[in-house]
Amino acid sequence: RKEVEQDPGPFNVPEGATVAFNCTYSNSASQSFFWYRQDCRKEPKLLMSVYSSGNEDGRFTAQLNRASQYISLLIRDSKLSDSATYLCVVNSATNAGKSTFGDGTTLTVKP
Amino acid sequence: SQTIHQWPATLVQPVGSPLSLECTVEGTSNPNLYWYRQAAGRGLQLLFYSVGIGQISSEVPQNLSASRPQDRQFILSSKKLLLSDSGFYLCAWSVKDSQETQYFGPGTRLLVL
Numbered sequence: 001r002k003e004v005e006q007d008p009g010p011f012n013v014p015e016g017a018t019v020a021f022n023c024t025y026s027n028s029a030s031q032s033f034f035w036y037r038q039d040c041r042k043e044p045k046l047l048m049s050v051y052s053s054g055n056e057d058g059r060f061t062a063q064l065n066r067a068s069q070y071i072s073l074l075i076r077d078s079k080l081s082d083s084a085t086y087l088c089v090v091n092s093a094t095n096a097g098k099s100t101f102g103d104g105t106t107l108t109v110k111p
Numbered sequence: 112s113q114t115i116h117q118w119p120a121t122l123v124q125p126v127g128s129p130l131s132l133e134c135t136v137e138g139t140s141n142p143n144l145y146w147y148r149q150a151a152g153r154g155l156q157l158l159f160y161s162v163g164i165g166q167i168s169s170e171v172p173q174n175l176s177a178s179r180p181q182d183r184q185f186i187l188s189s190k191k192l193l194l195s196d197s198g199f200y201l202c203a204w205s206v207k208d209s210q211e212t213q214y215f216g217p218g219t220r221l222l223v224l
Contacts, residue, residue: 032210043201043215044155087155091211098145098170099213103154 003027006088006102014110017078021105023088024070033064035073036087038104044087047073078109113138117202117216124223130175130189132219134202137183142204144185145213146177149199161185162207197223 006023013019025033033050048055050062050071061074071090075082088102114137124130136142146158157170159177167177174193178186185202199220203213 032212034212041199041220043218046212046214049210049212089213098157098160099211101155 001026002102003100004088004090004102006086007105009105009107011105011107012110013078013107015078015080017109018074018076019078019107020075021073021086021088021107022070023072023102024068025088025090025100026069027090027092027100028069030069030090030092032091033062033071034089034091034099035060035062035071036089036101038085038087040084044101047086075107078107080109080111083107083109113204113214115202115204115214115216117200117219119219120217121220122222124192124221126194126223127191130187130192130196130221132187132200132202132221134185134187134216135183136185136204139204139206140182141207142183143207143211144179145203145205146185146187147201147203149201151198155201159187192223194223197221 004025035047036044037047038044048057048062050064052064054063059076063072085104085106087104090100117134144161147155149155161167161179164179175189199218201218202216205211205213
């Protein structure tokens, strides 16, 4: 089993749709969590950190459930420009200095 | 502000040739540094990470090596490239704090023929 697992995707949604991605992690000692966005043939870029209380940035909402060991990303009112691969990332206190990346979920938003 | 540079952007090399990819970070000191490889359509694979000058940890056995001759310089090398070394090589840095958020360079796309 992978340390970090994401929805296999791909997700194909129309503009304006709401889409949610889930990510599960296996290491209960994990202490920080992130969502990254990667455009085709580009480097991953930090989208947002994920906090225990949940956090929102415009149309994006991230949630963390430590008991069930999963994080989620909700995108409301999808735009064409949201089309990308979304990577779930987990850092562990026992894995100092290293992040574990999920394989990513690809989102395509269509007109 | 911090910036991270990688070069070259693209590289086509014959099998058996040597490799040297360079990564430099500006605007921060004593960062953690990382080398990743991403095969086409796949996830990120951590190759090496470094917490300081001369301190390199290798994550997977391979014919690649890494060096950190200066605080903000990280070099990925190979003496003889294999076809399987083709991929997208990404360098990243992070501050040594509890979050250790990683920031990536633009990457080097390597094709070994």
